[in-house]
Amino acid sequence: MDTLARRPRTAHAFAVLGAALLVGSCAPKGTCRGEYCGTLVFAAIGQPVSLLPPATDQALDRDIFDQIFLRLADIGPDLNTVGDSGFVPRLADRWSWTDSLTLAFHIDARARWQDGVRVTAQDVAFSFAAFTDSALDSDYRDELRRIASVVATDSSTAVFRFRARYPEMFYDAVYYLRVVPEHVLRLEPFARWRTAPFGRSPIGDGPYRLVNWTPGQSLELVADSVFFLGRPHIERLIWRFDADLSVAVTQVVAGEADAIEVLGSPANVARARAAPHLTIYPYPGSVYTMVGFNLREPGGAPHPILGDPVVRRALVLATDRERMAQSVFGGMAQVPPGPIPEEWASLWTDVVAVPPYDTVEADRLLASRFWLPGPGGVRQRGGRRLELSLLVPATSPPRRQYAQLIQQQLRAVGVQIRIELVDPPTLDQRLRSGRYDAAIESWGNDPAPSSGIPGAWRTGGDSNFGRYSNRWFDRAVDAAQSARSPAEAADAWRTALDTLAQDAPAIVLCAPDNVAAIDARVSGVRLRPDEYWANVWTWRIPPDRLIERDRLGH
Secondary structure, eight states: OOOOOOOOOOHHHHHHHHHHHSOOTTSOOOOOOSSSOOEEEEEEESOOOOOOGGGOOOHHHHHHHTTTOOOSEEOOTTOOOSTTTTOEESSEEEEEEEETTEEEEEEOTTOBOTTSOBOOHHHHHHHHHHHTOTTTTOTTTGGGTTEEEEEEEETTEEEEEESSOOTTHHHHHHHSOOOOOHHHHTTSOGGGGGGOGGGGSOOOSSSEEEEEEETTTEEEEEEOTTOTTOOOSSOEEEEEEESSHHHHHHHHHTTSSOEESOOOSHHHHHHHHTOTTEEEEEEOOOEEEEEEEOOBOTTSSBOTTTTOHHHHHHHHHTOOHHHHHHHHHTTSEEOOSSSOOTTOGGGOOTTSOOOOOOHHHHHHHHHHTTOBOOGGGOOEETTEEOEEEEEEETTOHHHHHHHHHHHHHHHTTTOEEEEEEEOHHHHHHHHHHTOOSEEEEEEEOOSOHHHHHHHHHSTTOTTOTTOOOOHHHHHHHHHHHTOSSHHHHHHHHHHHHHHHHHHOSEEEEEEEOEEEEEETTOBSOOOOSSSTTTTGGGOBOOGGGOOGGGGTTO
């Protein structure tokens, strides 16, 4: 897992926040000694933008609003997305299918907004209208496209009507839809929600409420003592905003913060393991990293080199992905059978025929397309050198290291790679405009392949920057999305992945493991690859393990 580096914050900001969180010689002593005490400090990279769920898809924003807003039901520990097996009631205490296209949720009568108003089915219908509104254009809008309508038939019943039957109907209805309060937001036009004041001072229905947000420094939540699903054991959650991963890890190792969701490099994991007050938690990753090829020129013509699938396959064969993953991540990453993260465990199979590392076959394929050795050992054809530019985010040490290794390995088969280090906004702009040859990209995913695979690879997908198009792949995706059983869906996804392996629109490099570090005084820890801190409200700090900052604020 790589992290975008940012300019370190000033010493003044560090001192101010430190004074707020750490117990100094003149700080007042806390008095809490019981079961519902505790302060958990998260070391976070970057800054939150908004805590209004339909208005943001930033990971840090989601980490925080996970504690403030509830879904109708939540995904279970096995991350099943087919049917409703394993899903846990949240705002809805029960649900039923009235026919194959109609799903009714009953809202728990105990659910309340943090201003005391009851949560109703009308809030659910209003939230669906917001998430699917074209003026707001929520990042989750496309995921809800197969739901035709949501209506409140009475104050407690929200009825979802789907356009067609498919395996992940229930998942789509609950996973992407956070319920927000109609009585607070109804007068705010959807088009203004991305900058609405509510995003900085939310009123939620979850286990924690916002009490303080100091931009550039920290954000604090406090437990809702009357939360209808049970009072959280840990009283305060504080996010400390850090400039980069190394600063965040240092704070956790030093005991100035309690938790970090992804340590990143093997060196950081080793530092955390050596700290006696920390516990290490490995868990499946939600990210994969690849070299994405641009198959078409900006005008639409095939790329003069990468438009040829035989050349693309040769480039895949010429890269030793296993060795590179070991070199960069030291055993903390796997090479997947396609562009899939570890959390999609059902798709990790040897049925997919992934091209092996084979430089002899790579040489043969390149020669078969008349790319022949030229001056300086670089192949050429018709006066064109076999040379490609590789975009790499300058802020990502793992991807920079991968770029050097790829350059060396492809040079051995006569391919010249020119590394272009760019900042993240430039990378995004170049990808979207099609002005690149290849780029090292890392993609985060939610638990459902049906959201990640089509967008990145189906013809016209909103993140299909390489302009890949194959009608057989598209048909396999359609079959997976309309399958009637998990087994049928898995078979269709494997067919799609096998098509990608043969077409080679990318070199899939790795799927990194996630490794978190959390203070050992915290018990009951469960982590999710899609939403790291989703279960924090169920964690606890036993009374005999409380430290001084756990007793503050009571």
